[in-house]
Amino acid sequence: MFSKACxxxxxxxxxxxxxxxxxxxxxxxxxSEEINSPQAFTAKILQALVKNNLINSVKGxxxxxxxxKDKIAAIKLSHIxxxxxxxxxxxxxxxxxxxxxxxxxxxxHYKFKEIRDGLKEMLESTNLEELALDIKTGIAFLKTx
Amino acid sequence: MFSKACxxxxxxxxxxxxxxxxxxxxxxxxxSEEINSPQAFTAKILQALVKNNLINSVKGxxxxxxxxKDKIAAIKLSHIxxxxxxxxxxxxxxxxxxxxxxxxxxxxHYKFKEIRDGLKEMLESTNLEELALDIKTGIAFLKTx
DNA sequence: TATAAATAGGATAAAAATATCCGAAATAAG
DNA sequence: CTTATTTCGGATATTTTTATCCTATTTATA
Ligand code: FES
Ligand code: FES
Numbered sequence: 019m020f021s022k023a024c025x026x027x028x029x030x031x032x033x034x035x036x037x038x039x040x041x042x043x044x045x046x047x048x049x050s051e052e053i054n055s056p057q058a059f060t061a062k063i064l065q066a067l068v069k070n071n072l073i074n075s076v077k078g079x080x081x082x083x084x085x086x087k088d089k090i091a092a093i094k095l096s097h098i099x100x101x102x103x104x105x106x107x108x109x110x111x112x113x114x115x116x117x118x119x120x121x122x123x124x125x126x127h128y129k130f131k132e133i134r135d136g137l138k139e140m141l142e143s144t145n146l147e148e149l150a151l152d153i154k155t156g157i158a159f160l161k162t163x
Numbered sequence: 164m165f166s167k168a169c170x171x172x173x174x175x176x177x178x179x180x181x182x183x184x185x186x187x188x189x190x191x192x193x194x195s196e197e198i199n200s201p202q203a204f205t206a207k208i209l210q211a212l213v214k215n216n217l218i219n220s221v222k223g224x225x226x227x228x229x230x231x232k233d234k235i236a237a238i239k240l241s242h243i244x245x246x247x248x249x250x251x252x253x254x255x256x257x258x259x260x261x262x263x264x265x266x267x268x269x270x271x272h273y274k275f276k277e278i279r280d281g282l283k284e285m286l287e288s289t290n291l292e293e294l295a296l297d298i299k300t301g302i303a304f305l306k307t308x
Numbered sequence: 309t310a311t312a313a314a315t316a317g318g319a320t321a322a323a324a325a326t327a328t329c330c331g332a333a334a335t336a337a338g
Numbered sequence: 339c340t341t342a343t344t345t346c347g348g349a350t351a352t353t354t355t356t357a358t359c360c361t362a363t364t365t366a367t368a
Pocket of ligand 2 (some may be wrong): 255256263268271273275
């Protein structure tokens, strides 16, 4: 569904959000340990999120990654997915035709569009605040063990 | 969403189904031209579908690929997807945790499960017959141009 | 200002997905 | 039986994704 990069990006963002609420910046090392992802690769993804203004980075001693508290609720999963995987998932044809065009539909167009729109709606209506809260309260997890 | 291989596999299957209704076997060459896919790669995917008993191959002169007419309606998209992409799309965690486990859910588990189950339901309730018919009547297409 | 601690970012490497090539095996028809 | 045709399947190549490594740059603090 999503690329590995995107999966890591979402998990990392949730972890950063949780820590930002607690007033702590986190490093790629800590992040990758907590979400069980390759450190250097995760760092690259964080760079992309910074460039897209979804998270903040602070260089130098006592630096790290954070998200402004009052921005957390405004960051939707859709923003993260779009920043990393682009918007093929929102607009692309399910059978891989060059463009998804209602005037020249593939055989699964109408059925697929429903799923795709459902996913889009879900990603657009889910924000980092609620997800971070689920981690904080311990009802959800960012790694298997 | 699906791999290229899976997209080609679905498009090829629909094309084969349509031609099987018309009593014609088709070659990888004709298939790849009609669905706009790389020929040799498509041939490999067809082999996999044959091994999974979803389509039939006939070697030698006047051979080609076909689907028994009375099997076409019984072949669901879900069978093709499972044969090529496996069942991660049906069971896998949306955030890439090793397993999707209700007892140890990721933060998007419940929201994601709904989408995933919707996709599964769609793939399981869509068969090759209806899709081939849409191609035959010209209301849907297997390539862009 | 010097030092230590961090992220940024370019260069590479490894793995997986996508794609091509070619000879072997099978089969229909003459 | 021979020939032409066609799928099968192994080997290889290319591209994309995933992952690692190392140096430069930035910044807080002593
Ligand atoms: S044309 Fe294929 S999903 Fe719209
Ligand atoms: S645990 Fe992530 S989708 Fe179920």
